[in-house]
Amino acid sequence: MNRLRTRFASVAALALAMPMLLANGYEDVDPRIGTGGEGHTFPGAVAPFGMVQLSPDTDTGCEIRECYGHAAGYRYDDPTIQGFSHTHFSGAGHSDLGDFLVMPVAGETVPLEPGDPKQPGSGYRSRFSHADEIAQPGYYAVTLTDPGVRAEMTAGTRVGVHRYTFGKNKAAHLLLDLRSSLYNYPGKILWSSLRMRPDGTVTGSRTTRGWAAGRQLYFAMRFSAPVKRHAFISTEKDVKYKGFQAPGRGSDAVAERSGQALVGRLDFGTLDAPLEVKVAISSVDEAGAIANLDSESGGFDAVRSATRGAWEKALSAVEIDAPEPMRRNLYTALYHTLIAPSVAGDVDGRYRGPDNAVHQADGFTFRSTFSLWDTFRAEHPLLTLVAPEQANSDMVRSLIASRKASPDGILPVWQFHGRETWTMIGYHAVPVIADTYMKGIGGFDANEALDAMIASATYDPYGGLGDYQKLGYVAIDREPEAASKTVEYAYDDWTIARMAEKLGRTDVAKRFYARAGNWRNSFDPKTGFVRARKSDGAFRTPFDPTAINYGSDYTEGNAWQYSWFVPQDQAALFRALGGDAKTVAKLDAMFEYDNSKLDYSHAEDIAGLIGQYIHGNEPSHHVAYLYAHAGQPWRTQARLKQIVDSQYKPTPDGLSGNDDLGQMSAWLMFTGLGFYPVTPGSLEYVIGRPFVDRAALNLPNGKRFTVVTDGLSNANLYVGKVLLNGRPLPRTYLRHDEIMAGGELRFVMQATPNRSWGKAASARPYSMSTAKR
């Protein structure tokens, strides 16, 4: 289906519809994109940046299956649904969550175990059919065929609402399985509790030893029909010490129970109306969860409607007119970029920080789920264009607040629910803050932010920073993945220098501009690759630029991908490589590398290969744009077509790698519009080529920036010319202020390369060593 083409059948109609040219894309989002393959997105209900991600889990627990494939709980190919839980990452490459799994059970027999997916009826899990599924932003529905229950989900910012329609005259039950979790290694559930309150609210808690160790989460749950009977059951075995009997314990109808393996059974009898279950969570305490529950009024339909409105508004940030499947891919991409960083603070402003203590947000909403190694690249830069300024301010304030509460005194690395996981490398909160600040987004104390950035960049115990500060590079004999760390630190350092310069803290700027050149210390002129050095100065051998191994010189990649990571000074890198021609040849060699004999199946995140370009993981994401830095943007244009066509599809397996909390999607969103933030902090976007006929950014400042493509077709691979507000743009980059001013960027496509546009040194994107602007 191509709804837009139908709606605007003629150019005349198109003109008439201006300026509300482009339809809102709510109907064009397909949350099931990425739920197959290794996209790791979830199909369930979430509000924009919502705290609750209420979504089906098809199989939880690594005791049953290998974890990676179930990072988001749901795999499109699985035959059964185990239940619906309230927390999920959107596209993470490692996982946790799946908290507070709820499953309806109908009839007299209520199994307490999920059972074997291969043996229907062996437990409470149920078969389902994709034909019965509806997945929309903020709404998910499916029929659980075994109990004969229609299950619907919606979510507000801090609540999830379930609606279960049971068969007539069937006794209705809910199971609440606190044993279920994603990445549920044995011993993960440290403690949990269930409580039936006198007013019928069920509350509870869970402390888990997962990706974030000792993470606490609380919930509060209310029902549209009274709970007639309840049982809070412990299925734990071999408890060495049991303590004394609480009141009523013999019957399991206890007011409260705690333990390491709890399942709650709630009996409702036969119901005349669908059963609605409204659930709020909190990282703080049960009182916080109850307050969050009270903060969002209305039942299922009201919440669904409000969240639909919120999504329509959020998605209206970009209006897209593009041929299918691009329109669907792009709206789904936009949707996926608006899920994280998620709201993580309670309605009263309290939140749990990296120190596992409760803090009070003063004038901002605490947000977490920062997958910064991924999202500093394009996700956060995109949010400065498509999310409200307040949301961007809140993210920075949340980062600063997290640093204050950090036992290590540094900014988040990979944080969720306020808790640090120490996943991936770099101090990439730094470029996020710098980019946000450089773009003029306020609402935070810039000097305090800079202090936090400096603290992160100078903390010796972190990731080889002691050596990095002493030697100018991370030493591979003392710290793994030293090559990747060195080049990423150098870029992060450059963003500190940029921000310090703007703040007038020239001593800091000078110091960190110098550090920004540290990539050279990991660059091997002989091989032309970024490599890891030992503390004695020698590069580590043996060296295989195609090897990908954990704990190697590189992080989830090899020399081919990492040797391009000098976003602050690509020109200098190109000189080191021997000039533009050699650089272009090397870029081509990367894309055209014969990888047919390489096997990267041992590496979870390596997918979406084009030669040695690996689109399924982030280190490659900027590489296709680098031809522009070498004065040959027409090669970028061709590569982008190659990547877009091969790496994105409007199908469950349509993402070539983990969406990584929006980064894979943000890449497509930018690329579809025709430009990409190769160097966040530079205030520039490198121009590629558009994949839309027309698109409009309705900017946070109220301005409107339109992209128009003349001659978009598969044949017209190349940009003939670019007009900004009607005037030819002689350069291959766009400035942030040009977007924010509103206006029109027009691309004229053609079948042959324009080899002269963008060739001049002055026309090329920012590089530190050549920058005069």
Next chain:
Amino acid sequence: MNRLRTRFASVAALALAMPMLLANGYEDVDPRIGTGGEGHTFPGAVAPFGMVQLSPDTDTGCEIRECYGHAAGYRYDDPTIQGFSHTHFSGAGHSDLGDFLVMPVAGETVPLEPGDPKQPGSGYRSRFSHADEIAQPGYYAVTLTDPGVRAEMTAGTRVGVHRYTFGKNKAAHLLLDLRSSLYNYPGKILWSSLRMRPDGTVTGSRTTRGWAAGRQLYFAMRFSAPVKRHAFISTEKDVKYKGFQAPGRGSDAVAERSGQALVGRLDFGTLDAPLEVKVAISSVDEAGAIANLDSESGGFDAVRSATRGAWEKALSAVEIDAPEPMRRNLYTALYHTLIAPSVAGDVDGRYRGPDNAVHQADGFTFRSTFSLWDTFRAEHPLLTLVAPEQANSDMVRSLIASRKASPDGILPVWQFHGRETWTMIGYHAVPVIADTYMKGIGGFDANEALDAMIASATYDPYGGLGDYQKLGYVAIDREPEAASKTVEYAYDDWTIARMAEKLGRTDVAKRFYARAGNWRNSFDPKTGFVRARKSDGAFRTPFDPTAINYGSDYTEGNAWQYSWFVPQDQAALFRALGGDAKTVAKLDAMFEYDNSKLDYSHAEDIAGLIGQYIHGNEPSHHVAYLYAHAGQPWRTQARLKQIVDSQYKPTPDGLSGNDDLGQMSAWLMFTGLGFYPVTPGSLEYVIGRPFVDRAALNLPNGKRFTVVTDGLSNANLYVGKVLLNGRPLPRTYLRHDEIMAGGELRFVMQATPNRSWGKAASARPYSMSTAKR
């Protein structure tokens, strides 16, 4: 040594010294009394009702030894000290705590395991000698001979302070072992954490699955010398999922670490001065612990001095002139009655409640460690005479606040650190509140209190209360220990009726006066014993009045002890037994029972036997006084001498049973003064006989009530007469208002019984069925 006798060598000197007649007993307290045998007291440092009980643990962990004997961490006979931890119960019969064990280590080798007590040097534990020990209220010192360290402890209300004097030129270290705990069954440590803060404060937390499941406790710790190096080490094995590396983890010098088996090593280098370590705890969070730490100023000597002052003031509530060892026994008893219920709320008023949530105390200090089955008898009544009115108000307010936060909506049963353990039977917060209220102590909402009491007495899921309310007794086929429960509930009910009557809630009073007669439903006229009935009305058979078994008809006892528990209506019981003569004969039979063939060694709490009278456990505690209710107080007088002489000694094994948070000691304190609260809530004390030459109660209202004994000697077993303010007292009870008015109670002792005093019905203590007053 008999210091008093020396000080007041002549009657003349005695007279001259009036009215500051009696010396403060600080020097006469021996905290080591009860640390041997099964007294389960601790010798370490505690302030009056202090939150921190800083005391040596000689052996922790049931993995090493049987738990019961180490309920307070320290056993006098043990040869080694494992460390010093911050929380201990005083005399509990079940246990937990031992939180945050600290041990000094000297020299280059720092073992991380305590090692085997039988193999000196096999770990960090050390040998010690009692000759080197000093134990005083608020101060404990010992020399750890293996590291050659003098260890001193003191404590303020919310802090403990250690002082370690290391040998010259020996490297000083502290170990902080978060794996150590009392009653440390495998799996008890659910989670723990250690954090080094930038200012050198070490903080941490522990969540344990012990007597109170999921109990959280936090600490903050500062040092008089800088920590030069630290290591936070996890000794956990077989961790299934380890997550990602935190900064500096390779070196263990991490800023923060969490896990299930942590030990911290703090290195101070060689020190010129003793090392002081100040530690605060909090049930709320680390910020609470830090605030508690900040709330008490000064170093070791300042805290020690302030706490000595606090103890001198607290102990001045009773001035005692008695022959040794009674003086020492009594002052130590008084000391032991002033330890619990302990302060459990933070300096900012926050505390953790039975719901495991944090609450704010509004205008009172939250207190916990309520061993109510024990302490409702004499400990709480004593506190109304010897502790400030505010402390008694706080206890009632804490009970009411706990009920509000209780998932079951009822008052505490056996609570510590705000958390319920469901240990023992009854709803004995009820008589504590009623007695406090009847005595005119205010500061709480009496109607709210009564509502809480009614809630506890009518909660069907608790301890067979459903049957009790329906049948008039707890049914043994549905609830264990039904006989004990029935008679204790009936007494508790009577206290509700008393309080309701005074409050003018006559409907409540009528209902609960009726319930107060329910003891009859468990009384078997055929055998003359209280017995358990089944739901069909029949008494359970077979019946053996001497059998003591867990889950039997009785709680830690048998028919002999429980058949006397009708404190609200002993007269009615005596009629049921066939009158005074048969009652007296039965009482004598109890004391004179030939128990030589009985073996109760399987029952932890059964100790201190005189026939079937078991002084080491509470059910017998009022029994010797019951002769007075039968009009033969001279028999009480003789029995008390027998009990006092055999059950209390000024030695480590000087308590015949667990001190039970002051109840064993409160019995001695009252008995020593010559009267005892057989029926809390009656506003009467039954007169026994004194064991002091002279004593004075300096009452909370500022009045002074003096007890004087003429002719105290071993030969003068009997009371000849009793004079209240110079007038003969014709009855065998003393009214609470008579004490509170101040004055003098004079006993004239003689060698032969006075068989006429107290014989008249009107002269006998309160019984509900005969009461006209």
